[in-house]
Amino acid sequence: MSIKRKIGIIGGGIVGSTAAFYLSNDPEVELLLFDDGKGQASSAAAGIISPWLSQRRNKEWYFLAREGAKFYSDYMSDLAKYLDTKKIYKKTGTLLYKKTPKLLDKLEKIAYDRRKEAPEIGEIERLSGKDIQEQFPFVTSDEDALFITGGAKIDGENLVKNIHHLLKEKKQLKQTRVTNLSISDDKWVITTDEDSVVVDDVIIAAGAWLPRLLESLNLSVDIRPQKGQLIEIQTDIETTDLPVIMPVGESDIIPFYNGKILVGATHENDEGFDLTPENKLLNQLKEIATQTVGQLADYGIDSYRVGTRAYTSDFLPFFGEVENLSNLLVASGLGSSGLTTGPIIGKTMVDWLYNKKTLFESYKHQPNHYIQPKMKGE
Ligand SMILES: Cc1cc2nc3c(=O)[nH]c(=O)nc-3n(C[C@H](O)[C@H](O)[C@H](O)COP(=O)(O)OP(=O)(O)OC[C@H]3O[C@@H](n4cnc5c(N)ncnc54)[C@H](O)[C@@H]3O)c2cc1C
Structure with a gap:
């Protein structure tokens, strides 16, 4: 040949x-x-695939991100011919919190508007704190949130x-x-x-x-480079089918496989290519996440990830x-x-x-x- x-x-x-x-x-x-x-x-990334509810206004970016999320289904079928994708990508939904009910209303509206062109968003549910605790007992926050079933998690590493x-x-x-x-x-x-x-x-x-x-x-x-840090917490929780949780702030909670939960990430603009973990920031990530998932307080930080994102101006x-x-x-x-x-x-x-x-x-x-x-x- x-x-x-x-x-x-x-x-x-x-x-x-x-x-x-x-x-x-x-x-x-x-x-x-x-x-x-x-x-x-x-390899350092959190792994959230849920671009539809971003409030970024740039249309080109949104189109790329929307098509990117949609492409995952073809991508995983292509990969599945050669490797086991079960522990790589899973659609388990995303739970999104906002600071006020008014902002949550706005998010809900964006979700319904965007679903017209992006059916991948799946079902959209406005859940009360009580509904959430019933549906996902590991969540302890009593705040309302928006749940979309199309959200997914990807283990980049x-x-x-x-x-x-x-x-x-x-x-x-x-x-x-x-x-x-x-x-x-x-x-x-x-x-x-x-x-x-x-x-x-x-x-x-x-x-x-x-x-x-x-x-x-x-x-x-x-x-320019931007430093990002996140933490890994090994728990006894059955995490595989749990949704990604996006509370207000930087402490997103991504339940992976075999009890592993990632929390992060930081966005540090003045650290160049430095990959040194900073305990203070890592502990803060955990503390904030604990406000949504109280059980995390029972576990220590097992490991951390530090990576460098690339940004244009x-x-x-x-x-x-x-x-x-x-x-x-x-x-x-x-x-x-x-x-x-x-x-x-x-x-x-x-x-x-x-x-x-x-x-x-x-x-x-x-x-x-x-x-x-x-x-x-x-
Ligand atoms: C902490 C953190 C959390 C994140 N969370 C999310 C998330 O939840 N959802 C999401 O969508 N995105 C997330 N991201 C963003 C996402 O991870 C990155 O945008 C994406 O991985 C960039 O991919 P890339 O292939 O362009 O670059 P990289 O993954 O950085 O890969 C570039 C590769 O090139 C190699 N390389 C560079 N120069 C050379 C050379 N001279 N010779 C040989 N090899 C070289 C590098 O070592 C590296 O392996 C996160 C990022 C970070 C850091």
Whole structure:
């Protein structure tokens, strides 16, 4: 069989891993995913897939996030042909709290309006504190909330780990850092700590580290890092089918599998790429969560996760081509909703490699808003 196309993907978070998954079975593609596994957002993330009730007004972002959440059902059926997705993704609903009944009214209205175009939201129920305690006895708060059945939880760490495992078996994964990217004879040269590899096409899905990679091409990128911390609490509660709980503030509660509950996350803008956990903030996350799920007070913090989100200055993600650079696709800036939008972004970039039309043609040139040639002295 002739090898027709050699493709290198740099960055194995949710975007790069999804793209790699969709390319990995094409016999006409020779694929390599490069990942240095350092502090990726996808493995640190909370795992909430529930974008419909966000009050962000940007229509393009909402369309992407809505389609991203919808894509999960196809994505999981595709993955299920190769791996066990039971402990990766589950639709168990989302319980959302607001500061006042008036704000909850507003949220309810948004839910009904948005469901017209997004039936994936599922059933919408306004529940009193008493209803909630009856339906979900682990919730102790007596406040009213809105429950939507379409909300889901995704274990980003498990997803990425499983895809990396599949790729490793096919010798398509290089667990190493890319140190330089250059062009020679119309081909891309990817240089790592170990060697150099020449490929036809490159996808860069390096999250917050994109600016460092594009430095070698003398490009500057409008991306900044944001630190996020969350905690893991091991409980005796049967957590698998419990909904995601979004109280007011940063302490979202995500019941995972085998009694594990995640609580988080912080949004810290001045910490750069630092991955040091801060006990004070971690304890605060738990304390606030305890106001909604009282039982959490009975358990200690077992572990923590710290990751780096990538943000553009207008908080919008980008993915697509870069002017004057052929056979290159980049994605970054997924911010705090990248587990929701990451898979559809990865799949869309693969569709572009196959010259397929996608729902996101208007995105194709967007990277040029954020990526510019470096000025002298920069
Ligand atoms: C604490 C926290 C909670 C979050 N919660 C949610 C949530 O509930 N819902 C949601 O939708 N989103 C959430 N997010 C956001 C989401 O996790 C991110 O937006 C998304 O994972 C970004 O994916 P990515 O593939 O673009 O980047 P990443 O996951 O960061 O992956 C980039 C990868 O590229 C690798 N890399 C970079 N440079 C190089 C190089 N030179 N060589 C080799 N490899 C390289 C990195 O090591 C990393 O593995 C959360 C994020 C954090 C940090």
